[in-house]
Amino acid sequence: xxxxxxxxxxxxxLALIVAVGWGVARHLKISSDLRDFVPPARSADQKLLLDxxxxxxxxxxxLLAISGAPRARLxxxxxxxxxxxxxxxxxxxxANGGSDLAEVASDLLPYRYLxxxxxxxxxxxxxYLRAQLQQRVEDLSSPAASLLEPWLRRDPTLETLKLAQLxxxxxxxxxxxxxxxxxxGEALLVAETRAAGFDPGAQAAAIxxxxxxxxxxPGAAGAKLAISGPGWFGVEASRNTRAExxxxxxxxxxxxxxxxxxxxxxxxxxxxxxxxxxxxxVVGFALLALVFGHAHGIxxxxxxxxxxxxxxxxxxxxxxxxxxxxxxxxxRELWPLLATAIxxxxxxxxxxxxxxxxxxxxxxVFTIGGLVTAGACTRWLLxxxxxxxxxxxxxxxxxxxxxxxxxxxxxxxxxxxLVAVAGCAxxxxxxxxxxxxxxxxxxxxxxxxxxxxxxxRAALGAPDVRYLLxxxxxxxxxxxxxxxxxxxxxxxxxxxxxxxxxxxxxxxxAIWKHRCNRRCRICRSALACSRRSSPTWKPRARxxx
Amino acid sequence: MRxxxxxxxxxxxxxxxxxxxxTPTQTMAESLLAALAKTPPVSTPFVQVxxxxxxxxxxxxxxxxxxxxxxxxxxxxxxxxxxxARIGDGELSVQRGGGEVHRMPLARAPQAGAMLAGFRALLxxxxxxxxxxxxLTADGGTAHWVITLTPHTESLKRQLASIVIDGRxxxxxxxxxxxxxxxxxxxxxxxxxxxxxxxxxxxxxALAARCRNPK
Numbered sequence: 124x125x126x127x128x129x130x131x132x133x134x135x136x137l138a139l140i141v142a143v144g145w146g147v148a149r150h151l152k153i154s155s156d157l158r159d160f161v162p163p164a165r166s167a168d169q170k171l172l173l174d175x176x177x178x179x180x181x182x183x184x185x186l187l188a189i190s191g192a193p194r195a196r197l198x199x200x201x202x203x204x205x206x207x208x209x210x211x212x213x214x215x216x217x218a219n220g221g222s223d224l225a226e227v228a229s230d231l232l233p234y235r236y237l238x239x240x241x242x243x244x245x246x247x248x249x250x251y252l253r254a255q256l257q258q259r260v261e262d263l264s265s266p267a268a269s270l271l272e273p274w275l276r277r278d279p280t281l282e283t284l285k286l287a288q289l290x291x292x293x294x295x296x297x298x299x300x301x302x303x304x305x306x307x308g309e310a311l312l313v314a315e316t317r318a319a320g321f322d323p324g325a326q327a328a329a330i331x332x333x334x335x336x337x338x339x340x341p342g343a344a345g346a347k348l349a350i351s352g353p354g355w356f357g358v359e360a361s362r363n364t365r366a367e368x369x370x371x372x373x374x375x376x377x378x379x380x381x382x383x384x385x386x387x388x389x390x391x392x393x394x395x396x397x398x399x400x401x402x403x404x405v406v407g408f409a410l411l412a413l414v415f416g417h418a419h420g421i422x423x424x425x426x427x428x429x430x431x432x433x434x435x436x437x438x439x440x441x442x443x444x445x446x447x448x449x450x451x452x453x454x455r456e457l458w459p460l461l462a463t464a465i466x467x468x469x470x471x472x473x474x475x476x477x478x479x480x481x482x483x484x485x486x487x488v489f490t491i492g493g494l495v496t497a498g499a500c501t502r503w504l505l506x507x508x509x510x511x512x513x514x515x516x517x518x519x520x521x522x523x524x525x526x527x528x529x530x531x532x533x534x535x536x537x538x539x540x541l542v543a544v545a546g547c548a549x550x551x552x553x554x555x556x557x558x559x560x561x562x563x564x565x566x567x568x569x570x571x572x573x574x575x576x577x578x579x580r581a582a583l584g585a586p587d588v589r590y591l592l593x594x595x596x597x598x599x600x601x602x603x604x605x606x607x608x609x610x611x612x613x614x615x616x617x618x619x620x621x622x623x624x625x626x627x628x629x630x631x632x633a634i635w636k637h638r639c640n641r642r643c644r645i646c647r648s649a650l651a652c653s654r655r656s657s658p659t660w661k662p663r664a665r666x667x668x
Numbered sequence: 669m670r671x672x673x674x675x676x677x678x679x680x681x682x683x684x685x686x687x688x689x690x691t692p693t694q695t696m697a698e699s700l701l702a703a704l705a706k707t708p709p710v711s712t713p714f715v716q717v718x719x720x721x722x723x724x725x726x727x728x729x730x731x732x733x734x735x736x737x738x739x740x741x742x743x744x745x746x747x748x749x750x751x752x753a754r755i756g757d758g759e760l761s762v763q764r765g766g767g768e769v770h771r772m773p774l775a776r777a778p779q780a781g782a783m784l785a786g787f788r789a790l791l792x793x794x795x796x797x798x799x800x801x802x803x804l805t806a807d808g809g810t811a812h813w814v815i816t817l818t819p820h821t822e823s824l825k826r827q828l829a830s831i832v833i834d835g836r837x838x839x840x841x842x843x844x845x846x847x848x849x850x851x852x853x854x855x856x857x858x859x860x861x862x863x864x865x866x867x868x869x870x871x872x873x874a875l876a877a878r879c880r881n882p883k
Contacts, residue, residue: 202822261749263720264729265762272851275722 152417155324160482182320188309191347198300201310207336220303235282326354351576396437399500403493410492426489433497444512451506465498708737713861718853834879842879
C-alpha cells in the first residue's frame with residue numbers, strides 16, 4: 124500500500140467519524156436528571172420518595188436573599204423580583220411576604236370546609252350563617268377589615284383564615300416595608316421552580332433567568348442576590364465539577380501528547396492512536412441514541428474515562444512493531460492478547476447492564492460498544508493507515524540501560540512482609556475514624572454555602588428537605604377525590620388530635636390525620652343518605668336535615 | 669385600612685386649632701400641621717360612617733378615640749356593639765364585647781406602621797416625616813379649610829387613594845378616607861361627632877356636604 128492510499132484511507136476514516144458524530148449529535152439528547160442513577164422504585168414508597176426528591180416542592184424551592192442596599196431599596200427589589208418571577212413560566216410560585224392570603228390560599232379555597240375544624244362543632248345552617256355574617260359586618264369596622272374584605276364574598280365564615288392561622292409556622296421572618304427581612308437585614312424571598320430539583324440543566328436555566336430578572340431591575344446594580352436550595356447546589360456542584368474536569372482533562376491531554384512524542388519521536392502515533400478511540404466513542408453514542416434515545420451527562424463523562432482504555436490498543440501495536448515486519452503481521456500476532464483484554468473488560472462492564480439503573484445501563488452499552496469498535500479498528504483498519512516502521516522501539520536510547528538497571532535491583536524476600544506489616548500498622552494506627560460515614564463530606568459545596576442555606580431556611584421557616592412526611596389514607600387524595608361511601612379510607616386513619624407541643628412537622632401530620640379522621644366520620648355518616656339520594660358525598664349538615 | 673382611618677381620625681381630632689396661612693399652597697398645609705404638636709393623653713368622641721362595596725347600607729359606629737402617647741392608641745366603639753381596638757408595642761389587638769382578644773403584629777399591616785410613624789411625627793410637629801409617605805396640600809379659609817394627604821409610596825397607593833381633613837376655625841370636623849378600591853369612610857370628630865347624624869343611613873354626598881358646610 125503506497126503512502127497516497129494510506130493518507131486517503133486516513134482521511135476517509137476521519138470523515139466517516141465526523142459524519143457519524145455529527146448525525147449522532149443531532150439526535151442524541153443529553154439529560155442531567157440525577158434520578159437516572161438511582162435504582163428504579165420497586166414499592167409505592169420508593170416511587171413516592173423518588174418523585175418527591177426530583178419533583179417535590181421541597182426540592183424545587185430556591186431561597187433568595189437580597190443584600191447590599193438600604194432597606195427601602197431592598198424592599199423595592201424584592202417586590203420587583205417577586206413580580207418578574209410571578210410572570211416567568213419557569214417558576215410555579217414566588218413569595219416575599221407581601222402577597223396576600225388570597226394568592227396563597229386560592230388553591231385551598233374549594234376545600235375550606237373539609238380542612239377546617241369549624242364543622243366539627245357547628246352546624247352549617249341558616250342561624251350559624253346569619254350569626255357569622257353579622258360578625259363580618261362588625262369586622263368591617265375593625266382595624267383589620269382590609270385583610271378580611273377580599274374574602275367576604277367567597278368565604279363568609281373565614282375558614283381560609285382559620286386554616287392559615289392553623290398552618291402558620293411558629294417562626295416567621297419579620298416584615299419590613301411589606302416584605303420579609305432576615306435578622307441580618309437581607310430581603311428574603313422563596314421561589315419554586317417548575318423544573319425538577321435534581322435536574323441541574325433545567326435548574327441552571329431557571330437560575331439564569333432569575334439572575335437576569337434581578338439584573339434587569341432598576342437599582343439592582345449595587346445590590347447582591349444570594350441564592351440557595353437544592354437546585355442551586357446542583358448547579359453549583361456541576362459547575363465546580365465541570366471546571367475541575369476541564370482543567371485536569373486539558374493537563375492530561377497535553378501530558379499524554381508530550382509522552383507520545385517523547386516515546387515514539389514521531390507525530391504518526393499521535394495522529395493515528397486517536398482514531399480507534401474516536402471511532403469507539405461515536406459508535407457508543409450511536410448505540411445510545413438507538414437504544415435509549417438519550418444519554419446522561421454523567422454517562423458521557425464517565426464513559427469516556429472507561430473508554431480511555433482503548434487508547435492502549437494502538438499503542439501496543441506501535442510498541443511491538445519491528446523494522447522489516449509488516450504492521451498487519453504485527454497486529455495479527457498481538458490480536459489474541461488484545462481480544463482477550465477487550466473481552467474481559469466487556470464482561471466486567473456487563474455487570475453495569477445487570478444493575479437495572481438506567482444511567483449505568485447506558486454506561487455499559489456505551490463502553491462495550493466503544494471498546495469492541497476500537498479493538499476492531501485497531502485490528503483491521505489501523506495497519507492500513509500507518510506507514511511501515513522505520514525505527515525499532517527497543518533501540519530507543521537509554522531504554523536498554525533502564526531495563527538493565529531495573530533488572531539488577533535487589534529483590535529481598537523480606538520486602539513483601541515489611542510492606543504488609545506497614546500496611547496493617549497504617550490501618551490500625553491511622554488517626555480519625557476508619558470509615559467516613561458523613562455523606563455531606565462528598566459534596567463539592569463549600570461549607571459557608573451550606574451554613575447560609577441552614578440560616579436562610581431557619582429564617583424563612585422553609586421545610587428541611589431531608590425529611591419527607593407521608594400522611595397515609597385520604598390526606599393525599601383529599602384534593603382530588605370525590606368522596607363516596609366506597610372510597611372512604613376508614614381503616615387508615617389513626618385517631619389523634621394535634622398537640623400544641625409537637626414539632627411543626629408532627630403538628631402538620633397530626634392535623635392531617637385529624638382531618639382525615641373527621642372526613643372518615645363524615646363519609647360514614649354521609650353514606651346512609653347518599654344511598655338514598657346521590658352516590659357522591661354531601662355535607663353532613665345537609666344529610667342530617 | 670381601618671388602622672389608617674383610626675390613626676388619621678386621631679390626628680385630626682387632636683388638631684388643637686388650625687393656624688391658617690393666607691395662601692392655599694403646600695406651605696399652608698405645612699404651617700397648619702407644624703403648629704399641631706400636642707401632649708398626650710387626649711381623647712375625642714367620633715362617629716364613623718363607612719360606605720363599602722360589600723354592604724348594602726352604610727355601616728355606622730361611634731365611640732371614643734384616644735392617643736395614649738408614643739405609638740399607643742385606642743379606639744373604643746360603644747354603638748352598635750362594644751369593641752376595643754388598641755395599637756401599641758408593634759401589635760394590633762381587637763376585643764369585641766368582652767370576648768376573645770385577637771392580636772396581629774402591626775408588621776402584617778406595613779401601611780399602618782408607616783402611618784403610625786407619620787402620626788407620631790405629626791403630633792411631634794415633624795411634617796418632614798409625614799412627607800416621606802404623603803404629599804400634603806391645603807385649601808380654603810377660616811370658615812372651611814381642607815388638608816389633603818395623598819400617598820406617594822407604591823405600597824400605600826395600592827391601598828389608599830387619599831385622606832381628606834375638613835375643618836373650621838380651630839376645629840377639625842371630618843375625616844374622609846378613600847381606599848384605592850373605591851370604598852370610603854367619613855368620620856365625624858369633636859363637635860360634629862357630638863351633634864351626631866341626622867339620618868340612620870346618610871348619603872355619602874349629604875354627609876360630605878355637611879362636612880364642607882361652613883355653618
